[in-house]
Amino acid sequence: MPKTPLFSPKDFYFCWLTNLIAMTKTMAKKETKEKYGKETYLKWYELMFLIRKFEEKAGALYIQQKIRGFCHLYIGQEAIVAGCEAVLTPEDKMITTYRDHAHPIGRGMHPKFIMAELFGKITGCSKGKGGSMHMFSKEFNFFGGHGIVGAHIPLGAGIAFADKYNGNKAVTLCFMGDGAVRQGAFHEALNMAMTWKLPVIFIIENNQYAMGTSVERTSNVTDLYKLGLAYDMPSFPVDGMKCEAVANAVEEAAARGRKGEGPTLLEIRTYRYKGHSMSDPAKYRTKEELKCYQEQDPINDVLAKIKDKKYASEKEIEAIEEKVKAMVEEAVQFAEQSPFPTIDELYKDVYSQPDYPYIMD
Numbered sequence: 570m571p572k573t574p575l576f577s578p579k580d581f582y583f584c585w586l587t588n589l590i591a592m593t594k595t596m597a598k599k600e601t602k603e604k605y606g607k608e609t610y611l612k613w614y615e616l617m618f619l620i621r622k623f624e625e626k627a628g629a630l631y632i633q634q635k636i637r638g639f640c641h642l643y644i645g646q647e648a649i650v651a652g653c654e655a656v657l658t659p660e661d662k663m664i665t666t667y668r669d670h671a672h673p674i675g676r677g678m679h680p681k682f683i684m685a686e687l688f689g690k691i692t693g694c695s696k697g698k699g700g701s702m703h704m705f706s707k708e709f710n711f712f713g714g715h716g717i718v719g720a721h722i723p724l725g726a727g728i729a730f731a732d733k734y735n736g737n738k739a740v741t742l743c744f745m746g747d748g749a750v751r752q753g754a755f756h757e758a759l760n761m762a763m764t765w766k767l768p769v770i771f772i773i774e775n776n777q778y779a780m781g782t783s784v785e786r787t788s789n790v791t792d793l794y795k796l797g798l799a800y801d802m803p804s805f806p807v808d809g810m811k812c813e814a815v816a817n818a819v820e821e822a823a824a825r826g827r828k829g830e831g832p833t834l835l836e837i838r839t840y841r842y843k844g845h846s847m848s849d850p851a852k853y854r855t856k857e858e859l860k861c862y863q864e865q866d867p868i869n870d871v872l873a874k875i876k877d878k879k880y881a882s883e884k885e886i887e888a889i890e891e892k893v894k895a896m897v898e899e900a901v902q903f904a905e906q907s908p909f910p911t912i913d914e915l916y917k918d919v920y921s922q923p924d925y926p927y928i929m930d
Contacts, residue, residue, distance in 0.1 A: 611889070621647060622897050624671070642843045652813070652815025661741070662710045664725045668746070719749035721745075722755050725741050725758070729826075733765075733767055738827045746775075747778070750796055759802060772819075773837065802832055802834050805818060807838065811870065822835060
């Protein structure tokens, strides 16, 4: 009587697949360990801690009415900017939405110029004319800060077109929220960028809510990266709570763009701890949902790895935190002491020709 085999072909396949997955994970861990060392992790921690403390201070100053208008905070999403900056060059370009305080900090701008802009002061990066939603810096290749949802996405493609036209190797990172992908401009820009093979990385910062409306309530397609597949564009989901995952995805996309292979769409899945803006109490979500994401906090994740790998002592970590806090306080003092723009500033920076005739009472 033939013996019953211990494993069926299905069992053998399952074991093989399990071992392959385990081996892949081990290789990925080894690659990450070798790729990102002490210097990178300490930079990530300092940058994300700076963004967090800056935004917390901005929120407090808004409540004191020292910052007016709209104010959209980046708290919870810090790993996206930090991960991107780990693999970018100063020549690369960046353009984003109105949740834009963190991006210029990541680009290297001193936070005092951002805080001054929030205060509406002449020393701000947009000379006090842009406020919270319209940061800008030619020096750091940061092209905004745009208040109209989705309208900046074709501009991102246009910046990338200029780089391709000029024959340089820069790439453009075009950030947007999950709500912006419902705009027609998004699809037009993706179609044109893929047709012309533009060096642009479209990044959806999917923080789960378009203002107070969840992704599930706006479309049948909830895996937003799949929207790029309609244009045969390389499109991927990314864990936005992990700096390593963001850096790996952006590095791969940037390499593709620099080689002339065209754009990439990344859906970076993240979460904002605060409301859509300072005026939003965020009652559309549960405390349990918020807590779930806070337990994955990207700053705590990086700090835990720094301690686990003994990249820094408690004293050294404390020194980083004190440095950041001092920088934020310096930013506040700079903003407080800076003057407001004079009335004639209304007529400046309107036309590229400074002496363009205008009527001024």
